[in-house]
Amino acid sequence: MKFELKIWRQPNPDAKGAFQKYSVKDISPDMSFLEMLDTLNEELILKGDPPVAFDHDCREGICGQCGVVINGRAHGPLDQTSTCQLHMRSFSEEKTITIEPFRAAAFPVKKDLKVDRSALDSIIAEGGFISVETGQAPEANTILIGSEQVEEAFDAASCIGCGACVASCKNASVALFTAAKISHLSKLPQGQLERNSRTKRMVQAMDKMGFGSCSNTGACEVECPQGISISHIAHMNKLYFRS
Amino acid sequence: MPDRPFTIDTFTSLDPKVPLGPLENKWSHFKNNSRLVSPSNRKNYHIIVVGTGLAGASAAASLAEQGYKVSTFCFQDSPRRAHSVAAQGGVNAMKNYQNDGDSVFRMFYDTLKGGDFRSREANVYRLAECSAHLIDQAVAQGVPFAREYSGYLANRSFGGVQVSRTFYARGQTGQQLLLGAYQAMMRQVGLGKIKSYSRHEMLDLVVEDGSAKGIIVRNLDTGMISRFAAHAVVLATGGFGKIYYLSTLAMGCNGTAIWRAHKRGALTACPSWTQIHPTCLPQSGTHQSKLTLMSESLRNDGRIWVPKQKNETRQAKDIPEEERDYYLERRYPSFGNLAPRDISSRAAKERIDAGYGVGKMKNAVYLDFKDAIAVQGLEVIKRKYGNLFDMYKKITDVNAYEEPMLISPAAHFSMGGLWVDYELGTNIPGLFAIGEANFSDHGANRLGANSLLQACVDGYYILPNTLPQYLASMDDKKLPVVESPEFDAAEEKIRNSLQQLLDIRGKRTVDDFHRQLGKILYDKCGLSRSAEELSKAIQEIDELMALFYRDVKVPGKQNEMNDELEKAGRVADYLEIGRQMCIDALSREESCGAHFREEYQTADGEALRDDKQFRFVSCWKYDKERPSLVKEALNFEFVTPSERSYK
CATH class of the missing domain: 3.10.20.30 (Beta-grasp domain)
Incomplete structure (x- = not known):
């Protein structure tokens, strides 16, 4: 060809x-x-x-x-x-x-075609984690999680951090990336406790890093290579208003 | 033999620092007796971690949590992209949730035997010992491991074992574990305890008075060269299987950091021991840049076969059952399709070479889910492997629910790497190597789902206990400075070598040389090796190296983003590593694990080990022409090496 x-x-x-x-x-x-x-x-x-x-x-x-x-x-x-x-x-x-x-x-x-996506790392550094020290944790099977619940968290956790969601959005919003991490962690029992503070810090980081606002056009969902749903953005917004 | 391309060094003795006492007490013994740094003093120590995959990110996070000042470096544009991300199938751990007879000792024995008794007992035991806890911690970090409907963690089986001890997160276990480690690391970045340098490549190790004191790095976005000093340097730079050009590795994976440390005095160990993974997508043409891995987990339910008739032209579906040769089930009835990787790959090569290969280039075998779908139903198979089938469809345009996958062996994992002692220290004080970058736990063949485990155990559990002991024992505790003759000389050398590559202005691209090197290694230092072919390979690599320095074309300048210059430096190192791999393979006159010497095989074509002469780790001291071999004897106090049979 x-x-x-x-x-x-x-x-x-x-x-x-x-x-x-x-x-x-x-x-x-x-x-x-x-x-x-x-x-x-x-x-x-x-x-x-x-x-x-x-x-x-x-x-x-x-x-x-x-x-x-x-x-x-x-x-x-x-x-x-x-x-x-x-x-x-x-x-x-x-x-x-x-x-x-x-x-x-x-x-x-x-x-040429290379862009600087380090702003995505900065958002994670603001709260995209569960604050557990390494090297110690309770026996894994003391936390029971239904397989459907894990699958739901996994759908969000599968984000590869490519930034296509930002590139597809007319406002250059990073809402889908951020919401996917918030959803992944808050849908698991281990991530519940920090749910509100995490959401608040990560949402504020999006603004600080110069990303635009989400206006729910859904363009990001269409382009996401992992097929992550915009329903996570709704979930993030709900948590943010609560926090 | 006067023309042997290596010398034997019997004067150097290597101390593996294995603690005394019974196997099950060694690690506790170490922890009980190691020297510590008090919490208030830790902030005075700087540690450099190169590489941010599972091993590097987990080590960096753990050390920063303890209070040390950590700087991390990676060549990718984010720490989260390190190639641990691509591991699919799972991570082994001794939980015995399935109540199927698993134990720490059994896991230790499986791993030791899987590696064909060419690794240290104490290291392997510790790997099994720490495995259970890793799962606890990963769950606490939010790793979404697969669950049963009851909410309990699920397991599956991997090659080379007869229990189910593999934990998995769909076909993305590496991604999820890496994100756990990356997030722990980014938490410390947010707290200001880690400074993370992405798009920075380590180009040299700085050694002063025999100890590691820092590194020289190049900012890949600007070309700027800079110096970093530290009390200790940790290399977590992964494997160098990309040396074969076609491999399952990421395009950027390379051996530069460990090779440059080697040239500064760190010993390598068994560099030729490369795992060729049996289930990858076959090469389909000359344009190809990589061979995609299809997870070993597929062998839980897929059956591997080739036609019984040579040069078969019928489609798979038209070949009746009695004309199919399920060669793994035939040759290894007790392990069947879950025979270990080295054995499965060799068995595939044997069939392909004998003329039974399938596919356009006759270079593949079938991996068939027909029976699994008939027994378990399409939905179950979709749930277990859906993303792998989707990936297969994207790449090949073939629906593997309807016709069998075509698979073929491809270079995948470096068992070899920098030599380390029990404390993961190299022979250079202050230089540590963790994860795939070292040679330690896997011996001559790694079992599936043990690489994620080793990377995590090294980074989360071992190094955070062993590195502080080094810091506590340092005589001179002040931070080394970058204004020193050694730093000056190292930086100067790097600038000159980069300029040398740019000044050649030849006629062939870097990739062209890389492809040619890869072909030499695949043919002569791959799945099967012989003295004759290895000697030829050394000669061919010498010629290729000479040609490279005469005829490579690297466009652009030093002080700018220059992808070709990055690649040229890596390929220059690959040429030297490839040469040493061939020497390593030539010097070992036995077959063990993935190292299969045609001259040393049993009557039915299995690897023939020689425990009398070769029960040692081959450690290499750098020399441009004739590296010297230092032997670390392997003493088996607790198990007796046996013939490794999976029949």
Whole structure:
């Protein structure tokens, strides 16, 4: 297969970026999207042009480091699929593929398609944990948790922290990411005690880090590679008003 | 042999520091007698932790909670992305919730035997001993382990054992355990007790007067090189299986930190012992950048087979039952599809090499859920493995509920790493290695679901007890400074070596070299090895290394974000590590665990160990041409090594 690409190039955070056009050929439909970019980069390097910087690591959809906007959609055309799990068989040759970084005021572009998502770590540092010291805890089976309850907490806990929710939101809100962590911990008995203070601190951290407000458009849920539901945002809001 | 590519060092003696006394009292004995640092003094000690996976994050959190000042470093853009996140199937722990005969001793024995009696008894016993408590703690942190309908914790089985002691969180156990450790770490970041440096790569270890005093790092976003000094340095930098290029590891996984520490004097141990995981997606073409793992847990219910007829052209569903060879069940009736990984991988290779492979490239075997679905129902199988089947569909476009998965062995885990003693200290005072970065508990083959366990036990339970003893025993307790001739020299060396790579301006990309190295290692130092092929591999790597320094093309500059420069440094190290792996494999004239030498096998093709000559850990001292072998004898006081049979 061959493709026309339009890729955002920006050499550093202060530079003014622009789209550049490239074409790639001999692309196998079984190639992953990132392997297609690898192929382009090998060509660019050999030609003496700067390769495209993009984030990636595990390439199996779990580390959350990859993520670009493909044809206007975070992580590309498939539902519940991170960029690294996307394959070229999902694209038709006729259409140009436009590739941009995740855009949000709180995610400044570092280079080309790489953005700074450290604000997500800062939100977790404000309260995304259960305050138990390591190395000591009661016998695990003294805390009984129904399998359905665990599954519900797990749905929220499965967040990979990629930031697609922020990139998809017209307000660049980080509500889904934050709510997923609040929900994960508050749906478990171990996380109950700190529920209110955790929610308060994490919600305030979102604002402090420069993310926008949630206006319930639901765009984040559509793009989330883990399919995390916006019902967690409602749960977060309920807890916040209570706190 | 004059042309042997290594020397044997009989003068150096390594002290494994194993406490005296009965096996079950050793760890308590250590804890009862170790020296401590008083709470008010702890803030005066600085500790560097490199790597923020399960081992690094858990160690950093635990040490910071005790009151030490900790700095963490990772090359990823967040500590949460370390490759522990990708572990799927589970974590072993001796809880005996299933009442099926488990005990600390049995878990110890399973692990020792799984490693083909090539690990220290005391270390392995401690791993089993600390395992139960890890589950308690992970639950307290909010790790959503699978539960029965009654609300009690659920278990499943993994390869190489006959009890159910594996705890799991869907197929994302690594992710959930890592998030627990990451959150504990971020809590300390929030409290100001840990300073976390993401996108920073360690490029050198600084040693002064024989002790580790700090590291040189490069900020991967800006290219800035900086120095960090500390009382102790902990390497938790994971495995280097990515050396094979095609592997189950993340693209960034590398051996640079441990290799640079090695070049500063830290011994490596058994670097060639690599686990090739039996259930991965097969290679489908030359474009591929990684081989995705499909969890071993699938072997609880999936049956592995190949057609009985060579070069079979029929679809799986058209091959009748009597024409299928369930070769694991045939060869290992008592463990069947749950035979350990080294054995399962070799059995798959044997069938594939003999011409029974399936798939487009004839490089795979079937993993079939037909019978499990018929007996348990589709819904049950979906609940157990749904996310793995979904992942399989995304990558291959095949629905594995309807036709069998195609799987194939792929490089997965480094049993080898930096040599450490019982206290997880390397031979350089002040330098510790934990998690997959060290060689310790797994011997020559790691059992499934023991890697998450070892990383957690090292980080949460062992290092927080052993590192303070080192601090308490230091003569000079003041913080080392970064303005020293040693720091100057190390920084200078790093700048020069980066510039050297940029100045080559050759014609081949870094990945091109990496792929070629990977192919050499897969073919000659992978699932099966021989003296002849290993000698050839050493020669080929020498040639490739020379070519690399003449012909690699690294674009860009030092003082900027430069992905190719990062990779070039790692591949330069991989070339040297690969060479040492081949030497290590060549020097061990026996087969054990994952190390299978074709010359040493039983009549029915099983690994033939030589306990008389090779009951030791091969530790290596760096030398560019001829590294020297230091032997740490393995003394079995409590069990008698037996032939490792799973028949």
